[in-house]
Amino acid sequence: MDIKAIRNDFKILGKEVIYLDSAATSLTPDCVVAAVTMYYSEYNANIERGVYSFSQEASRKYEEAHAKVAAFFNVDEKEIIFTKNCTYGINLIAHSLKLEKGDTIVTTLLEHHSNYLPWLRLGNKYGVEVKRIKPTIDGFFNMKDFEAAIDSHTKIVAVTHVSNCLGTIVPVQEIIALAHRKHALVLIDGAQSAPHFSINLKDLGCDFFSCSGHKMLGPTGTGILYIKEALHESTEPFEIGGGMIDEVDVEHYTLAQGWEKFEAGTPNIAGGVGLGAAVQYLKKIGMKNIEDYERKLTRKMIEGMKTIKNLVILGPQDPEKRTGVVPFKIPNMTPHEIAFTLDEIAHIAIRSGFHCCHPLLKSILNEPDGTARASLYFYNTEEEVDIFLDALKEIL
Ligand SMILES: Cc1ncc(COP(=O)(O)O)c(C=O)c1O
Structure with missing residues (x-):
């Protein structure tokens, strides 16, 4: 290097x-700044709405950015949703979960507030138990604690990949395997891992993965949320409105498929294009x-x-x-x-x-x-x- x-x-x-x-x-990096600037100076238009050439180019560049990020994580571009930050992605998933009395949520005391408060709030909303696994002072876990906490009542396990406070790398593969054996969903907070080592989400096998575009050379106001395709149907978007529908009439609506379903309204187009340039740069290095x-x-x-x-x-x-x-x-x-x-x-x-x-x-x-x-x-x-x-x- x-x-x-x-x-x-x-x-x-x-x-x-x-x-x-x-x-x-x-x-x-300058290439990301240039990609953002170029959007504003060369083809500034809304996406997926206009038939004129600027709008077509903006749509193409924004779609290409999804494809670049999807390739970076080895998943299908349908599964990559652009968000405003890592926090938003986690909240989207927490918001979408429907819980029943007796369900449980498992998280840890190693988490950033962004992967802790949404689960506390969800627990309070449905009156369900939020189990918190304790790490050691170095940020390590005893896997037996996860084995004891995760059972057939566990709806979701939400855990960080790398601690932003201690730097500790968490063996999330083991936790994902354990949770899946009990049919629990798994969300990984990848804010501190995605910028620093190669992540193949297909191999990792988690159901949801949220990270910050702005911590991996992307513009501020960018984040990435991976939702496994099989879970798109059951995952409800946080917000609904323009740009994410299939059909709408006076009484009914049907939502679009793929990432469009989860990106309501005009997205951060310049940010998304910049994020595409960022992962391309990371890949080059x-x-x-x-x-x-x-x-x-x-x-x-x-x-x-x-x-x-x-x-x-x-x-x-x-x-x-x-x-x-x-x-x-x-x-x-x-x-x-x-x-x-x-x-x-x-x-x-x-x-x-x-x-x-x-x-x-x-x-x-x-x-x-x-x-x-x-x-x-x-x-x-x-x-x-x-x-x-x-x-x-x-x-x-
Ligand atoms: C582990 C971890 N999770 C979540 C977040 C929140 O990220 P964002 O500010 O992009 O929402 C951070 C930010 O520092 C983090 O380090």
Whole structure:
């Protein structure tokens, strides 16, 4: 991987910044910015509504973007719905589920609020139990807890693929197999996995997969929801209205098939086209190359941090079991003070606080102030990691 060439693809990296907050949102390569700009400057029109050439071109480009994302995840393009973010996709599925007394939902205390609150609300709405599996402080699970929790009453199991708070990779294949043996549906929150390693959704076999386009080089306001085709019929769209119907008369309507069924109203056309360009760019670099390079950077960061006296690293110590999301603490400094100081002394951008993971931080990690969190992506360099480590030493 030619990092220098890659960095030249990101105009923003010409600025004085060491961006270590890609778990929140990634930087955007120039090809994605160009795809968005081109929509507005070359063929700006609504999709699937006009017979004139701009509208035809906009429709074609938007459809092509679905096809590119579907190919990226090895599924049919009918199964890929463009959303505004990962949260929306999870809410769409939670909203659509019809539960009965006695049903249960299984989730975990490792989840981002986006994969926790929709299930809590659903549990309250139907008066059903939401079982919460507890991870260890490193974000690992005992599979026996899933075996005990998932039974014939379980309607859905909703679990994250990678923890945004600890970086831990969750063995979701095992959980999916277990849940399917009990005929439960499975939703995977892929916000922190899809940007960092290759995901073949057909092989993975989950029923639903939601992730953020904006964390995988796409424009903000983009997300991806995979719904297995066999479940399209039983899944109800969140919103209904224009652009997603088959036929409508005064009394009745029938909905379109495929992704159109779940994308009511004018979508984020420019964002969708930009997202198509983003996955094309990721594919060109190669997800395996990205994964290997990020693991090398993560190892360097963790090994370096381990040598700094009084600095506490959270999450798995083994880089094979985590991604480049690295939370840490410094005694007598709040996470916000650490983040502010890193920015001030070395223009380093990290996240601080609760990372939308209050249940984990409060009930498992016992970190009332949250943590500081550095997160890597493939455009970061070893030199940047060195500067980060030097800045931490200076602070301490
Ligand atoms: C694991 C995880 N799930 C869900 C989300 C929510 O993503 P979005 O902001 O795209 O809705 C995030 C965002 O940080 C996340 O890390």
